[in-house]
Amino acid sequence: MSTTPDLAPNRTPAAAARRTANRARSSVKEAQLEDQISQLQADLKGIASTLAKLTNSKVSEVRDVATSEARHLQRQGQNVIEDVQDQAGALEQQLKDTIREKPLTAVASAIGIGFVLALLSRR
Secondary structure, three states: OOOHHHHOOOOOHHHHHHHHHHHHHHHHHHHHHHHHHHHHHHHHHHHHHHHHHHHHHHHHHHHHHHHHHHHHHHHHHHHHHHHHHHHHHHHHHHHHHHHHHOHHHHHHHHHHHHHHHHHHHHO
């Protein structure tokens, strides 16, 4: 008949010690890997936090610049409107002065312009 060592040749105390040592090394490696993963997660959270702060800062800067530019453009637009109104007022005054100086010429010009517009509208 066969003996016990023949049936289980790897069941020697040395093999058991090797398996125990391998498990211990694997356990240590797993613990180190878990520590590294935890450190990476902490680093990623720190990077995300820093990026969020930078993004908020840049958004605030862009918002301030956009607001400043909008105010500047509004002032420029208001100045242009005032200039156009001044020029229209000056042109109106000039037209009134011309009509006062030469009323017959102004009436004849108005009749001529009306006649031309009437002809154009019939076609």
